[in-house]
Amino acid sequence: MNSDPDDAVFRALADSTRRRVLDLLRERPRTTGELSEQFATSRFAVMKHLQVLVAAGLVLVERRGRERWNRLNPAPIQRIQRRWLRRFDALAASAQLDLKDEIETQAASAKRRRTRA
Amino acid sequence: MNSDPDDAVFRALADSTRRRVLDLLRERPRTTGELSEQFATSRFAVMKHLQVLVAAGLVLVERRGRERWNRLNPAPIQRIQRRWLRRFDALAASAQLDLKDEIETQAASAKRRRTRA
DNA sequence: CCAACAGGTGACTATCGGGTCACATGAACA
Protein backbone atom coordinates (compact mmCIF):
# COMPACT_ATOMS: atom_id res chain seq x y z
CA MET A 1 0.00 0.00 0.00
CA ASN A 2 3.00 2.26 0.53
CA SER A 3 3.86 3.36 -3.02
CA ASP A 4 6.87 5.46 -2.02
CA PRO A 5 9.72 4.06 -4.11
CA ASP A 6 12.17 4.90 -1.32
CA ASP A 7 10.18 2.75 1.06
CA ALA A 8 10.88 -0.36 -1.00
CA VAL A 9 14.59 0.45 -0.85
CA PHE A 10 14.64 0.93 2.91
CA ARG A 11 12.71 -2.29 3.45
CA ALA A 12 15.02 -4.16 1.09
CA LEU A 13 18.05 -2.96 3.04
CA ALA A 14 16.51 -4.01 6.36
CA ASP A 15 17.57 -7.64 5.93
CA SER A 16 21.20 -8.59 6.53
CA THR A 17 21.11 -11.40 3.98
CA ARG A 18 20.00 -8.95 1.31
CA ARG A 19 22.76 -6.54 2.29
CA ARG A 20 25.25 -9.37 1.90
CA VAL A 21 23.82 -10.12 -1.55
CA LEU A 22 24.38 -6.50 -2.52
CA ASP A 23 27.94 -6.71 -1.24
CA LEU A 24 28.56 -9.78 -3.38
CA LEU A 25 27.04 -8.13 -6.44
CA ARG A 26 29.17 -5.07 -5.85
CA GLU A 27 32.20 -7.04 -7.03
CA ARG A 28 30.59 -8.47 -10.15
CA PRO A 29 27.30 -9.87 -11.47
CA ARG A 30 26.47 -13.40 -10.35
CA THR A 31 23.97 -16.09 -11.20
CA THR A 32 21.25 -17.06 -8.77
CA GLY A 33 22.88 -20.41 -8.12
CA GLU A 34 26.27 -18.87 -7.48
CA LEU A 35 24.72 -16.51 -4.96
CA SER A 36 22.86 -19.31 -3.21
CA GLU A 37 26.09 -21.18 -2.55
CA GLN A 38 27.28 -18.27 -0.40
CA PHE A 39 24.45 -18.68 2.09
CA ALA A 40 23.40 -21.30 4.58
CA THR A 41 19.75 -20.96 3.58
CA SER A 42 18.11 -22.65 0.62
CA ARG A 43 18.19 -21.49 -2.97
CA PHE A 44 14.50 -20.57 -2.69
CA ALA A 45 15.08 -18.19 0.18
CA VAL A 46 17.83 -16.44 -1.76
CA MET A 47 15.52 -16.18 -4.77
CA LYS A 48 12.86 -14.49 -2.64
CA HIS A 49 15.46 -12.03 -1.41
CA LEU A 50 16.43 -11.34 -5.01
CA GLN A 51 12.80 -10.66 -5.85
CA VAL A 52 12.65 -8.07 -3.09
CA LEU A 53 15.87 -6.48 -4.33
CA VAL A 54 14.60 -6.39 -7.92
CA ALA A 55 11.30 -4.84 -6.79
CA ALA A 56 13.29 -2.13 -5.02
CA GLY A 57 15.32 -1.53 -8.17
CA LEU A 58 18.55 -2.52 -6.44
CA VAL A 59 19.19 -5.52 -8.67
CA LEU A 60 18.84 -5.79 -12.44
CA VAL A 61 18.35 -9.16 -14.12
CA GLU A 62 19.66 -10.40 -17.42
CA ARG A 63 18.74 -13.86 -18.60
CA ARG A 64 21.33 -15.79 -20.59
CA GLY A 65 20.06 -19.16 -21.65
CA ARG A 66 19.17 -21.06 -18.57
CA GLU A 67 21.18 -18.75 -16.33
CA ARG A 68 20.00 -15.63 -14.59
CA TRP A 69 22.64 -12.99 -14.07
CA ASN A 70 21.95 -10.59 -11.25
CA ARG A 71 23.62 -7.21 -11.45
CA LEU A 72 23.77 -4.48 -8.86
CA ASN A 73 22.07 -1.16 -9.51
CA PRO A 74 23.50 1.35 -7.03
CA ALA A 75 21.17 4.18 -8.10
CA PRO A 76 18.44 3.63 -5.46
CA ILE A 77 21.03 3.69 -2.68
CA GLN A 78 22.34 6.97 -4.02
CA ARG A 79 18.77 8.26 -4.18
CA ILE A 80 17.92 7.59 -0.55
CA GLN A 81 21.22 9.12 0.50
CA ARG A 82 20.45 12.26 -1.47
CA ARG A 83 16.76 12.48 -0.60
CA TRP A 84 16.77 11.40 3.01
CA LEU A 85 19.95 10.41 4.80
CA ARG A 86 21.92 13.54 4.02
CA ARG A 87 19.40 15.61 5.99
CA PHE A 88 21.04 14.29 9.12
CA ASP A 89 24.60 15.18 8.20
CA ALA A 90 24.48 18.75 9.48
CA LEU A 91 22.98 17.60 12.77
CA ALA A 92 25.65 14.99 13.22
CA ALA A 93 28.33 17.66 13.03
CA SER A 94 27.03 19.23 16.24
CA ALA A 95 25.81 16.01 17.83
CA GLN A 96 28.58 15.81 20.39
CA LEU A 97 27.82 19.32 21.57
CA ASP A 98 24.09 18.67 21.70
CA LEU A 99 24.60 15.49 23.64
CA LYS A 100 26.83 17.27 26.11
CA ASP A 101 24.18 19.97 26.64
CA GLU A 102 21.57 17.30 27.05
CA ILE A 103 23.46 15.46 29.78
CA GLU A 104 24.04 18.67 31.69
CA THR A 105 20.38 19.64 31.40
CA GLN A 106 19.38 16.19 32.53
CA ALA A 107 21.69 16.31 35.53
CA ALA A 108 20.44 19.77 36.47
CA SER A 109 16.79 18.79 36.32
CA ALA A 110 17.51 15.62 38.26
CA LYS A 111 19.14 17.75 40.93
CA ARG A 112 16.08 20.02 40.99
CA ARG A 113 13.83 17.01 41.38
CA ARG A 114 15.90 15.63 44.25
CA THR A 115 15.92 18.99 46.01
CA ARG A 116 12.16 19.39 45.83
CA ALA A 117 11.52 15.82 46.99
CA MET B 1 20.06 -13.24 17.20
CA ASN B 2 21.60 -10.65 14.90
CA SER B 3 23.86 -8.64 17.18
CA ASP B 4 25.16 -6.31 14.46
CA PRO B 5 24.40 -2.82 15.76
CA ASP B 6 23.96 -1.60 12.20
CA ASP B 7 21.23 -4.16 11.68
CA ALA B 8 19.04 -2.54 14.32
CA VAL B 9 19.48 0.79 12.55
CA PHE B 10 18.55 -0.58 9.13
CA ARG B 11 15.49 -2.33 10.56
CA ALA B 12 14.46 0.81 12.41
CA LEU B 13 14.66 2.83 9.19
CA ALA B 14 12.59 0.26 7.29
CA ASP B 15 9.30 1.67 8.60
CA SER B 16 7.94 4.87 7.08
CA THR B 17 6.26 5.93 10.32
CA ARG B 18 9.58 5.70 12.12
CA ARG B 19 11.27 7.73 9.38
CA ARG B 20 8.60 10.39 9.81
CA VAL B 21 9.28 10.41 13.56
CA LEU B 22 12.94 11.01 12.88
CA ASP B 23 12.04 13.84 10.52
CA LEU B 24 9.94 15.45 13.23
CA LEU B 25 12.70 15.06 15.81
CA ARG B 26 15.18 16.58 13.40
CA GLU B 27 13.58 19.96 13.98
CA ARG B 28 13.49 19.74 17.77
CA PRO B 29 12.89 17.30 20.63
CA ARG B 30 9.27 16.42 21.27
CA THR B 31 7.24 14.64 23.90
CA THR B 32 5.63 11.30 23.21
CA GLY B 33 2.17 12.84 23.24
CA GLU B 34 3.15 15.61 20.86
CA LEU B 35 4.52 13.03 18.44
CA SER B 36 1.41 10.88 18.66
CA GLU B 37 -0.79 13.78 17.56
CA GLN B 38 1.04 13.83 14.23
CA PHE B 39 -0.05 10.31 13.31
CA ALA B 40 -3.33 8.62 12.54
CA THR B 41 -2.43 5.60 14.63
CA SER B 42 -2.80 5.34 18.39
CA ARG B 43 -0.42 6.68 21.01
CA PHE B 44 0.60 3.12 21.84
CA ALA B 45 1.70 2.34 18.32
CA VAL B 46 3.87 5.45 18.28
CA MET B 47 5.35 4.43 21.61
CA LYS B 48 6.31 1.06 20.21
CA HIS B 49 7.99 2.75 17.28
CA LEU B 50 9.88 4.95 19.71
CA GLN B 51 11.09 1.85 21.56
CA VAL B 52 12.49 0.49 18.31
CA LEU B 53 14.20 3.79 17.58
CA VAL B 54 15.69 3.94 21.08
CA ALA B 55 16.93 0.36 20.79
CA ALA B 56 18.68 1.32 17.55
CA GLY B 57 20.23 4.33 19.26
CA LEU B 58 18.47 6.76 16.95
CA VAL B 59 16.46 8.42 19.71
CA LEU B 60 17.60 9.51 23.16
CA VAL B 61 15.11 9.96 25.99
CA GLU B 62 15.07 12.49 28.77
CA ARG B 63 12.34 12.35 31.39
CA ARG B 64 11.13 15.64 32.84
CA GLY B 65 8.46 15.16 35.43
CA ARG B 66 5.59 13.37 33.80
CA GLU B 67 6.81 14.21 30.30
CA ARG B 68 9.16 12.19 28.14
CA TRP B 69 11.25 14.23 25.74
CA ASN B 70 12.50 12.34 22.71
CA ARG B 71 15.60 13.69 21.04
CA LEU B 72 17.18 12.65 17.77
CA ASN B 73 20.63 11.07 17.76
CA PRO B 74 21.96 11.27 14.20
CA ALA B 75 25.14 9.29 14.95
CA PRO B 76 23.84 5.83 13.89
CA ILE B 77 22.72 7.19 10.54
CA GLN B 78 26.16 8.64 10.00
CA ARG B 79 27.66 5.32 10.98
CA ILE B 80 25.76 3.25 8.42
CA GLN B 81 26.58 5.80 5.78
CA ARG B 82 30.28 5.58 6.59
CA ARG B 83 30.42 1.85 7.12
CA TRP B 84 28.10 0.61 4.43
CA LEU B 85 26.30 2.95 2.08
CA ARG B 86 29.36 4.83 0.87
CA ARG B 87 30.72 1.63 -0.64
CA PHE B 88 28.24 2.11 -3.45
CA ASP B 89 29.16 5.68 -4.30
CA ALA B 90 31.99 4.83 -6.65
CA LEU B 91 29.85 2.32 -8.51
CA ALA B 92 27.07 4.81 -8.95
CA ALA B 93 29.42 7.17 -10.72
CA SER B 94 29.86 4.68 -13.56
CA ALA B 95 26.39 3.16 -13.38
CA GLN B 96 25.14 4.85 -16.52
CA LEU B 97 28.07 3.52 -18.51
CA ASP B 98 27.73 0.02 -17.09
CA LEU B 99 24.04 -0.04 -17.86
CA LYS B 100 24.72 1.04 -21.42
CA ASP B 101 27.28 -1.74 -21.88
CA GLU B 102 24.86 -4.22 -20.40
CA ILE B 103 22.06 -3.33 -22.78
CA GLU B 104 24.37 -3.65 -25.76
CA THR B 105 25.65 -7.02 -24.55
CA GLN B 106 22.09 -8.14 -23.99
CA ALA B 107 21.02 -7.10 -27.49
CA ALA B 108 24.05 -8.82 -29.04
CA SER B 109 23.47 -12.10 -27.23
CA ALA B 110 19.79 -11.98 -28.07
CA LYS B 111 20.73 -11.62 -31.72
CA ARG B 112 23.08 -14.60 -31.43
CA ARG B 113 20.32 -16.66 -29.87
CA ARG B 114 17.89 -15.78 -32.62
CA THR B 115 20.46 -16.66 -35.29
CA ARG B 116 21.27 -20.03 -33.80
CA ALA B 117 17.57 -20.93 -33.33
C1' DC C 1 -5.06 15.02 49.82
C1' DC C 2 -6.86 14.02 45.34
C1' DA C 3 -8.38 14.70 40.56
C1' DA C 4 -6.67 15.37 36.07
C1' DC C 5 -3.01 14.31 33.22
C1' DA C 6 1.23 12.21 30.60
C1' DG C 7 3.20 8.21 30.09
C1' DG C 8 4.00 3.13 30.30
C1' DT C 9 2.96 -2.18 30.46
C1' DG C 10 1.02 -6.72 29.28
C1' DA C 11 -1.95 -9.43 26.74
C1' DC C 12 -4.09 -10.16 22.62
C1' DT C 13 -5.00 -10.16 17.41
C1' DA C 14 -3.92 -9.73 12.54
C1' DT C 15 -0.76 -9.37 9.13
C1' DC C 16 3.84 -9.68 7.09
C1' DG C 17 8.11 -11.73 6.07
C1' DG C 18 11.46 -15.38 5.83
C1' DG C 19 11.93 -20.10 5.23
C1' DT C 20 10.92 -24.66 3.13
C1' DC C 21 9.24 -28.08 -0.20
C1' DA C 22 6.96 -30.36 -4.36
C1' DC C 23 6.60 -29.49 -8.70
C1' DA C 24 6.92 -26.86 -13.30
C1' DT C 25 9.60 -24.64 -17.06
C1' DG C 26 12.84 -24.17 -20.29
C1' DA C 27 17.75 -24.43 -22.08
C1' DA C 28 22.02 -27.28 -23.03
C1' DC C 29 24.13 -30.96 -25.02
C1' DA C 30 25.32 -35.84 -25.86
Add this chain to the structure above:
DNA sequence: TGTTCATGTGACCCGATAGTCACCTGTTGG
Protein backbone atom coordinates in the same frame (compact mmCIF):
# COMPACT_ATOMS: atom_id res chain seq x y z
C1' DT D 1 15.39 -36.79 -28.73
C1' DG D 2 15.69 -37.03 -24.16
C1' DT D 3 18.20 -36.33 -19.94
C1' DT D 4 20.43 -33.17 -17.07
C1' DC D 5 20.81 -28.75 -15.28
C1' DA D 6 19.54 -23.80 -13.69
C1' DT D 7 15.85 -21.43 -12.61
C1' DG D 8 11.04 -20.27 -11.33
C1' DT D 9 6.20 -20.80 -8.98
C1' DG D 10 2.66 -21.87 -5.66
C1' DA D 11 1.27 -23.36 -1.40
C1' DC D 12 2.28 -23.77 3.24
C1' DC D 13 4.46 -23.03 8.11
C1' DC D 14 6.02 -20.19 11.69
C1' DG D 15 8.06 -16.46 14.10
C1' DA D 16 8.26 -11.41 14.15
C1' DT D 17 6.00 -7.19 14.16
C1' DA D 18 2.36 -3.43 13.92
C1' DG D 19 -1.70 -2.43 15.92
C1' DT D 20 -5.28 -2.03 19.67
C1' DC D 21 -7.15 -2.04 24.32
C1' DA D 22 -7.66 -2.33 29.49
C1' DC D 23 -5.28 -1.13 33.09
C1' DC D 24 -1.27 0.66 35.99
C1' DT D 25 2.36 4.30 37.48
C1' DG D 26 3.85 8.45 38.59
C1' DT D 27 3.41 13.80 38.33
C1' DT D 28 1.19 18.11 38.62
C1' DG D 29 -1.12 21.52 40.98
C1' DG D 30 -5.47 23.15 43.29
